[in-house]
Amino acid sequence: MPEHRKFEQVTAKAHANIALIKYWGKRDEELFLPMNSSLSVTLDKFYTETSVQFCGKLKKDVFIFNNNIADEAETNKVSNYLNQIRKMAGVERYAMVQSVNHVPTAAGFASSASGYAALASAAVRAIDLDIDQKKLTQVARIGSGSACRSIYGGFVEWTKGDLEDGSDCYARQLENEDYWDLSILAIQLSAEEKSLSSRAGMKLTVDTSPYYELWVKEAGKDLATLKDALRHKDFEQLGQVTESNALKMHATTLGANPPHWYWEPGTISVMNQVRKLRDSGIPAYFTMDAGPNVFVLCQQRDKEVVEQTLLTLKEVQKIYVCQPGPGVSYLAK
Amino acid sequence: MPEHRKFEQVTAKAHANIALIKYWGKRDEELFLPMNSSLSVTLDKFYTETSVQFCGKLKKDVFIFNNNIADEAETNKVSNYLNQIRKMAGVERYAMVQSVNHVPTAAGFASSASGYAALASAAVRAIDLDIDQKKLTQVARIGSGSACRSIYGGFVEWTKGDLEDGSDCYARQLENEDYWDLSILAIQLSAEEKSLSSRAGMKLTVDTSPYYELWVKEAGKDLATLKDALRHKDFEQLGQVTESNALKMHATTLGANPPHWYWEPGTISVMNQVRKLRDSGIPAYFTMDAGPNVFVLCQQRDKEVVEQTLLTLKEVQKIYVCQPGPGVSYLAK
Numbered sequence: 001m002p003e004h005r006k007f008e009q010v011t012a013k014a015h016a017n018i019a020l021i022k023y024w025g026k027r028d029e030e031l032f033l034p035m036n037s038s039l040s041v042t043l044d045k046f047y048t049e050t051s052v053q054f055c056g057k058l059k060k061d062v063f064i065f066n067n068n069i070a071d072e073a074e075t076n077k078v079s080n081y082l083n084q085i086r087k088m089a090g091v092e093r094y095a096m097v098q099s100v101n102h103v104p105t106a107a108g109f110a111s112s113a114s115g116y117a118a119l120a121s122a123a124v125r126a127i128d129l130d131i132d133q134k135k136l137t138q139v140a141r142i143g144s145g146s147a148c149r150s151i152y153g154g155f156v157e158w159t160k161g162d163l164e165d166g167s168d169c170y171a172r173q174l175e176n177e178d179y180w181d182l183s184i185l186a187i188q189l190s191a192e193e194k195s196l197s198s199r200a201g202m203k204l205t206v207d208t209s210p211y212y213e214l215w216v217k218e219a220g221k222d223l224a225t226l227k228d229a230l231r232h233k234d235f236e237q238l239g240q241v242t243e244s245n246a247l248k249m250h251a252t253t254l255g256a257n258p259p260h261w262y263w264e265p266g267t268i269s270v271m272n273q274v275r276k277l278r279d280s281g282i283p284a285y286f287t288m289d290a291g292p293n294v295f296v297l298c299q300q301r302d303k304e305v306v307e308q309t310l311l312t313l314k315e316v317q318k319i320y321v322c323q324p325g326p327g328v329s330y331l332a333k
Numbered sequence: 334m335p336e337h338r339k340f341e342q343v344t345a346k347a348h349a350n351i352a353l354i355k356y357w358g359k360r361d362e363e364l365f366l367p368m369n370s371s372l373s374v375t376l377d378k379f380y381t382e383t384s385v386q387f388c389g390k391l392k393k394d395v396f397i398f399n400n401n402i403a404d405e406a407e408t409n410k411v412s413n414y415l416n417q418i419r420k421m422a423g424v425e426r427y428a429m430v431q432s433v434n435h436v437p438t439a440a441g442f443a444s445s446a447s448g449y450a451a452l453a454s455a456a457v458r459a460i461d462l463d464i465d466q467k468k469l470t471q472v473a474r475i476g477s478g479s480a481c482r483s484i485y486g487g488f489v490e491w492t493k494g495d496l497e498d499g500s501d502c503y504a505r506q507l508e509n510e511d512y513w514d515l516s517i518l519a520i521q522l523s524a525e526e527k528s529l530s531s532r533a534g535m536k537l538t539v540d541t542s543p544y545y546e547l548w549v550k551e552a553g554k555d556l557a558t559l560k561d562a563l564r565h566k567d568f569e570q571l572g573q574v575t576e577s578n579a580l581k582m583h584a585t586t587l588g589a590n591p592p593h594w595y596w597e598p599g600t601i602s603v604m605n606q607v608r609k610l611r612d613s614g615i616p617a618y619f620t621m622d623a624g625p626n627v628f629v630l631c632q633q634r635d636k637e638v639v640e641q642t643l644l645t646l647k648e649v650q651k652i653y654v655c656q657p658g659p660g661v662s663y664l665a666k
Binding site: 195210211214217218240243244247248250251252254255257258259261263264265266267268269271272315 | 547605608648
């Protein structure tokens with residue numbers, strides 16, 4: 001390692017994203033290579049800020065999460081991830097990692113995408129690894145699959161690729177966050193209990209659901225439809241294919257052996273209310289990841305009425321009104 | 334028509350049934366020929382009693398339903414159905430039909446199976462048509478598909494057949510109602526609103542869901558598994574395949590275009606509670622038809638604890654504790 005390296009502290013900020021075409025199923029568990037390409041929108045309200053500094057004096061990695069020393073399991077996960085980055089850079093220093101999460105994870109919103117996007121971005125720059133954005137999405141991906149989409153703002157496609165080594169599997173921005181005035185309402189439900197992690201549910205579904213193979217085909221078609229909707233800024237087309245794609249993903253879990261499902265009563269309550277909103281002439285569409293919470297898409301002009309209507313449901317605890325957010329940024333010290 | 338016929342009033346009583354392997358999709362809309370074979374258990378608590386008399390003096394069919402004159406649409410349905418029976422018998426008399434329903438239809442439990450099984454049984458005997466039980470199931474079927482299964486008590490298979498004229502499509506009893514001490518809890522939920530009839534949902538799914546073709550294959554496998562469970566009186570096997578089959582059926586609707594779903598918040602609430610019951614060591618399994626209500630299967634020894642546990646859910650309005658019921662019977666005047 002060249003002696004002139006300074007190993008300064010680098011702080012990166014990355015936003016969460018919600019998939020409109022879902023990532024559901026891995027073709028390689030080690031490299032986080034997906035079975036299907038996916039498409040997401042980055043969210044302005046939810047993000048993670050992470051600082052990394054590789055220090056010569058440290059005897060092991062230190063991970064401070066939300067201002068507390070993380071437990072051993074969490075620290076080991078971060079260490080194992082940093083090992084891969086150290087290997088790429090040919091550096092053997094341990095790191096001080098400080099991460100603050102602005103994603104309501106206790107409420108069931110996933111933070112691994114913004115978490116690993118911020119960690120990858122900060123660590124790569126702190127270790128002075130000279131890679132382009134495309135490669136950065138791949139480095140983020142090996143931390144958590146969907147993290148690769150959080151490198152960019154706006155509308156982002158994660159191309160599945162075909163090669164075994166994953167070199168053709170990466171994320172790229174289709175449109176930036178200023179392209180389209182959408183509102184994305186993140187609906188926090190009460191009393192959710194996630195019975196099965198998304199990682200475990202995904203694997204069980206790939207391994208046992210008779211519907212899984214068709215899901216992969218459908219996801220391919222839906223992706224093309226959604227990209228077409230983006231090009232034409234056709235909100236109804238975007239909403240319809242988003243909702244349909246989410247439901248087809250959840251359908252695969254019902255076919256697994258044993259069957260499983262991520263929905264809570266409030267999930268259905270929101271789904272039914274969104275259907276009623278549409279019946280009353282307000283275009284709104286929902287999507288759900290592998291958990292009970294629901295995201296509702298609508299046009300900016302309708303966001304107040306959609307929010308107020310959904311707040312009347314007894315299972316709805318809180319609503320975060322988001323819009324397309326930016327990609328990774330680096331903060332001055 | 335022979336003059337010695339007396340055309341007496343005949344009263345038949347037929348019970349509802351709940352499918353453990355679902356009937357989902359028609360291969361012939363006119364003849365009610367299904368895409369897949371199904372298997373049901375007849376329910377002792379829900380039934381319809383129907384009297385039919387073919388009177389020379391009537392100018393048209395009269396249909397009295399729950400002690401009220403039925404509306405024109407309902408009367409026309411019954412008339413059209415009786416036309417087919419009149420044609421088979423070579424008789425041209427109109428009928429007085431009186432039907433009383435002991436199925437809580439307003440609460441979303443289907444009555445068409447017991448309704449048409451009772452009507453078919455009473456009408457065939459009242460018109461003095463000499464047919465065997467197998468043929469009677471076919472006559473019931475052309476009124477409402479699943480009515481063919483309500484001709485028999487206990488566990489009943491409806492064989493889909495392959496012939497275009499439907500002559501090899503019929504129901505038969507596998508085991509009678511005394512064969513196995515099961516409890517079937519019919520859970521009535523509050524605030525259900527059926528957004529799409531089962532007939533319309535079925536057709537939309539057959540026509541548009543990418544998952545539908547696989548459903549047909551899965552239903553065939555599930556049927557074999559369930560018959561095996563019946564032979565060995567293996568409750569867990571029976572419960573698992575019943576639940577899995579229902580979920581696979583509902584999964585097909587999520588794939589339809591546009592997607593649809595029959596679940597209400599209470600549906601998920603009961604599903605999650607049944608999962609918790611199993612986690613606590615009590616074998617219980619659920620199934621749902623094309624509507625929000627849930628049926629829970631358990632062994633007789635567990636019925637009180639299952640009932641009491643489910644009654645704690647706020648969405649549960651009432652529970653009918655059923656067991657396997659008898660086939661069609663004829664009542665003395």
